[in-house]
Amino acid sequence: MQTYNYHREEGWSSSRDDVIENRIIIKNKKSHIMTLQELINDNNTRYVDVRTPAEYSTGYFKNAVNIPLDEIANRVSEINGLGEQPIVFYCRSGNRSGMAVSYLAQQGYKNIYNGGGIDDLLQYLN
Numbered sequence: 001m002q003t004y005n006y007h008r009e010e011g012w013s014s015s016r017d018d019v020i021e022n023r024i025i026i027k028n029k030k031s032h033i034m035t036l037q038e039l040i041n042d043n044n045t046r047y048v049d050v051r052t053p054a055e056y057s058t059g060y061f062k063n064a065v066n067i068p069l070d071e072i073a074n075r076v077s078e079i080n081g082l083g084e085q086p087i088v089f090y091c092r093s094g095n096r097s098g099m100a101v102s103y104l105a106q107q108g109y110k111n112i113y114n115g116g117g118i119d120d121l122l123q124y125l126n
Contacts, residue, residue: 039113040124044085049118050096061090061121069096072103079104088115 039045047064049056056066065082067075069091079087089097094116101114115121 036113036115037124039086039088040115040121042086046082046085046087047115048079048082048087048089048100050089050091050100051118055092059118061115061118064090069100072100076104076107079109084111086111086113088113088121090115090118090121093117094120 047061049060049064049066050069050072051066052068053066056064060066065078067078072079089100089112091097094114097116098114101112104112
């Protein structure tokens with residue numbers, strides 16, 4: 001099992017521009033630095049779309065599971081069912097996914113990441 005932690009580079013900020021500019025760095029226990037691009041390219045990564053079902057029906061990233069933000073607390077068993085792989089949360093702009101990741105981190109979840117908005121993630125597809 002790999003455990004990832006955010007590594008903040010000098011000048012790092014939490015704006016969604018960091019996702020777009022690929023400056024979010026993730027560091028595993030072996031000190032290998034992974035970019036969001038590498039995390040997305042990892043076939044073990046799982047995705048949770050926290051947009052509404054109506055938004056989800058317009059299209060989603062890879063094989064994302066739709067768990068709207070207002071249902072996260074009641075559907076943690078589904079998140080547990082995704083296993084120990086990295087889980088990237090996303091929404092339209094990165095705001096709701098950030099709230100979901102923050103909430104789950106407070107509940108003790110690890111290996112969870114805010115991928116920003118769906119358009120941000122789509123930029124990283126090969």
